[in-house]
Amino acid sequence: SVEMTINKDGKVIDYAIFESIITNRYRMTYDDVTEILENNDEELIEKYKEIVPMLKVMEELSIILRRKRDLRGAIDFEFPETKIITDETGKAIDVRKYERKISNRIIEEFMLVCNETVAEHYYWLNMPFVYRIHEDPDEEKMYEFSKFIHNFGYTLKGNEVHPRELQQLLNKIKNKKEESIINNMMLRSLKKAIYSPDASTHFGLASQYYCHFTSPIRRYPDLQIHRIIKGQINSRYSEEDLQRLYERTAMVADQSSKMERVADEVERDTNKIKIAEFMSDKIGEEYEGVVSGVTSFGVFVELENTVEGLVHISHMVDDYYIYDDEKKELFGQGSHKVFKIGDSVKIRVENVSIAKAEIDFAFI
Incomplete structure (x- = not known):
């Protein structure tokens, strides 16, 4: 076990590492603790009244530790x-x-x-x-990532970045439609x-x-x-x-x-x-989603529940689409319609292959 003394600034001022036997007095769940701390569930607070004060101190300390990590x-x-x-x-x-x-x-x-x-x-x-x-990430990967986020109006100061700059970017995109895809692209760039x-x-x-x-x-x-x-x-x-x-x-x-x-x-x-497997009985059903990826062969769409499928370019028969690798967009030559990451779209489930783990969508 490790016992630590941590001050109000989140600094470990003393600790001990030793052999131990840990005895659980309560078998709690993540959901129960969340209900107590976020929703003040009266029934659960009564059930665990002996340790609720400790849970609140734990919450306070976790916020202090999180803030300390953010600052560095x-x-x-x-x-x-x-x-x-x-x-x-x-x-x-x-x-x-x-x-x-x-x-x-x-x-x-x-x-x-x-x-x-x-x-x-x-x-x-x-x-x-x-x-x-x-x-540290490769400069070339950071250069490519910087070009990618430029399409959304964001920039990095240089190719040799500090993690703080990447976290500041994540703060800027929080709750925006491009948040998920930029999170994923950043992770792939590291x-x-x-x-x-x-x-x-x-x-x-x-x-x-x-x-x-x-x-x-x-x-x-x-x-x-x-x-x-x-x-x-x-x-x-x-x-x-x-x-x-x-x-x-x-x-x-x-x-x-x-x-x-x-x-x-x-x-x-x-x-x-x-x-x-879950989507296999939903062929023909319609959903709203967000464009999560654009390639030369089609458009990936992510649904609210995180399910992702592909609208293959061969099924986009309303126009002839040209792929712009720099902007990661598909451009309709006749209609000038553009599909880009973050766009809200409506789709229909066209086909599902469990064996190939593939889900095909079509735009509606």
């Missing part, structure tokens, strides 16, 4: 996640937009400060360790965070030291870190042990980074299949 320039992506609801047989029966609530943010802020504290502690101990690092035996900065978090410590039951790097800490606390390491541990952390970091990429890809593919 950490990036906080706000695009909604997709939540897929399945029945008892595993069939997708609903797809919803899932957004972070105050309960999620409390846990997130506490995890971040804990991970930073542990990483810095073991950096200064000069111990073999597994860090989580995020390298390098992927990886595990490393060598400490380095985390660009996205604007953090000097970072690791994954808080989830040893579901992430292997965290489990490896807990093993290292347990050995260090109990003074188990000889010089030979430390040398072997250096070699092991390098292997663990490399393998974990590779498997994380595989797991992410599998998760994306599975979600696409389940979303296609």
Whole structure:
């Protein structure tokens, strides 16, 4: 466990890392905590009256920690996640937009400060360790991203950007129709965070030291870190042990980074299949959506529930459309109609292939 003393400015002024047994006195849910803190649910407040004051202090501290991260320039992506609801047989029966609530943010802020504290502690101990690092973005990628956002009237100061500048951009686009696509394009323009035996900065978090410590039951790097800490606390390491541990952390970091990429890809593919399954009985139904992508072969449209489909250019028979790669637009040669990212449109579900995880739309 890690116990931290944090002052009113969000600075960790003291901490202790030690072996422990954690006993849960309450089995709460994110929804219950949100109902207490955001909606003052009287029934839940009465049920958990013993710890409601603590929950309010936790909320206050999370806001302080969030503000501290904002001031140093950490990036906080706000695009909604997709939540897929399945029945008892595993069939997708609903797809919803899932957004972070105050309960999620409390846990997130506490995890971040804990991970930073542990990483810095073991950096200064000069111990073999597994860090989580995020390298600065490539200048070329930032140049392309800068050109992209220029279509929406936004600019970056240069190709070598600080995360604070990217967060300021996210603040400007908040609740605007282009928010989702710019969030996604920014994420694609950044390098992927990886595990490393060598400490380095985390660009996205604007953090000097970072690791994954808080989830040893579901992430292997965290489990490896807990093993290292347990050995260090109990003074188990000889010089030979430390040398072997250096070699092991390098292997663990490399393998974990590779498997994380595989797991992410599998998760994306599975979600696409389940979303296609959910939409398979909705052929012919009509929806309002937003253009989320424009390519030479058609227009991607995202619905309110985050479902995305393609209007193939072969189905856009009302005109001959020319693709402008610079502006990421399709331009109708005769009608002068333009399809660009962020446009509100109406579509009809034309076809769904669960096997290919593809959803075809048509404009109406």
